[in-house]
Amino acid sequence: MSRVICVAAMCMGILSALAGCTTGTGSSRSGGPGGSPYGSFRCDGGTAMEVRRASGSAIAVSAPNGESIVLPASPPGQSARYGADSYALVIEGPDALFMKNGDMPLNCRR
Helix, strand or coil, X not given: CHHHHHHHHHHHHXXXXXXXXXXXXXXXXXXXXXXXCCEEEEEHHHCEEEEXXXXXXXEEEECCCCCEEEECECCCCCCXXXXXXXXXXXXXXCXXXXXXXXXXXXXXXX
């Protein structure tokens, strides 16, 4: 139980730290200001992730663990950070960090 709480706290700390991070101008293939979060990603361990547009500012994710989830922008209206329930996804340029509560964060790249 304490390990789950520790991992959850670590993920929240990572999200808090990344919330203040920004990149330069962004391009049509990058998440963040002026960029697109959509596309295919290859993740650690040989897994893959697909990010597609959902309704509003939400994204539909075919997650590396095989689950299909919809994540709203967090905070609303931005295009680099998404999260709901026990999931979070941060996309910065060609890199993405997929997080699920209780699991180690997973690095992905376009």
